[in-house]
Amino acid sequence: MSTNNAVEMEPLMTLDEVAEYLRVSVLTVRWLRQEGKFAPAVKVGRRLAWKRSDVVAWVTEQTEVAA
Template identity: 45%
Template structure:
């Protein structure tokens, strides 16, 4: 993932970028969103966006829950 040095703004990801990180198709990610099983996101300017940190935390939680 991209590092921004001393810039403290969160890295925001689009639906396509999150789908790539999760190795899902965009339609599979939309299904997860619809069923409340996707990482936390927000609509910003009409676009659904994810904070990179939230996506990575969600992945970690999936492994914790599977153990």
């Protein structure tokens, strides 16, 4: 009997998918990343991708508190 210890990873989001999810332009996502103000990316070869949970956590952190 063999045991499968593989950890299932969540699907990664592309730059276009992140921009669409946030309803902003790709340039805005690039700018936020360049300024160090965005969720950490995963480098896959020469491309960047994001875990959906990291993007959702970043959005949650950006939520303003009502006065």
